[in-house]
Amino acid sequence: MPVDKTAEQYLAPAGIAVLSDCLVGYDIRLVSRKCKVSILTRKKEIDRDRILDAAEAVILESGGQSFTLDAVAARAGISKGGLVYSFATKDDLVYAALEREMARFREAVRRRVGDGPIGPVELVLAHIEEALEEDDASTQMAAFLITALVHAPEMLEPVRRYYRDLLDPLRSKGGDMHEVRHALLAVEGIFLLRGLGFVEVSADEQKSVLLHARKIVARVLAGRRAPRRRTSGLGRKPPLRGA
Numbered sequence: 001m002p003v004d005k006t007a008e009q010y011l012a013p014a015g016i017a018v019l020s021d022c023l024v025g026y027d028i029r030l031v032s033r034k035c036k037v038s039i040l041t042r043k044k045e046i047d048r049d050r051i052l053d054a055a056e057a058v059i060l061e062s063g064g065q066s067f068t069l070d071a072v073a074a075r076a077g078i079s080k081g082g083l084v085y086s087f088a089t090k091d092d093l094v095y096a097a098l099e100r101e102m103a104r105f106r107e108a109v110r111r112r113v114g115d116g117p118i119g120p121v122e123l124v125l126a127h128i129e130e131a132l133e134e135d136d137a138s139t140q141m142a143a144f145l146i147t148a149l150v151h152a153p154e155m156l157e158p159v160r161r162y163y164r165d166l167l168d169p170l171r172s173k174g175g176d177m178h179e180v181r182h183a184l185l186a187v188e189g190i191f192l193l194r195g196l197g198f199v200e201v202s203a204d205e206q207k208s209v210l211l212h213a214r215k216i217v218a219r220v221l222a223g224r225r226a227p228r229r230r231t232s233g234l235g236r237k238p239p240l241r242g243a
Contacts, residue, residue: 069090101142105130105142108130109130122221124180128187128210139191140195146159180217183213
């Protein structure tokens with residue numbers, strides 16, 4: 001007996017596989033006791049990464065202007081209902097894409113610093129160097145994902161946490177840590193200003209800012225690693241008598 005299409009439409013989004021001999025008539029409530037074992041929970045055929053890959057492709061191709069659930073579903077080759085089953089809202093999809101992008105970037109930074117001791121200056125330098133390696137399309141996509149959630153501040157907590165981890169250890173009233181903090185603020189400032197569309201900044205100009213910031217941070221790090229000269233009493237003038 002053919003499966004009732006209405007029943008299929010009802011059960012499929014919930015991850016239920018329906019066998020053709022399990023339904024009686026056109027009412028999904030009339031499933032015989034004998035056939036209950038044939039209604040099986042199946043593994044979801046639509047994996048999250050496939051949808052996220054499609055979302056990133058839509059953003060990269062349109063700069064985010066054509067980013068809709070319909071466009072992502074079409075790119076992923078699935079129905080909109082299948083997409084909504086994995087990501088109920090557009091914000092949920094953006095949040096998941098942002099989390100994945102941040103995890104990728106953090107892992108790339110971690111590989112740069114290696115397994116040795118990591119100080120705050122080393123971390124900032126690795127962050128800037130990784131940002132320099134990013135192509136402009138990827139940088140723009142990351143900016144879009146952040147700015148797309150400005151209306152939902154609670155969803156941006158992972159971003160705030162990442163920036164706190166970078167910036168808080170650099171708090172200082174002055175000195176070289178002050179310079180490193182300012183360099184990082186300049187790097188992320190131009191990233192967000194450009195992403196929000198507040199200023200017209202070319203990719204070359206943004207790269208120039210990053211190169212200047214890297215130079216500052218590298219100089220500070222080199223100064224911290226350089227061995228300090230020990231002063232001894234040799235060559236000192238003896239103190240004056242009676243002084």
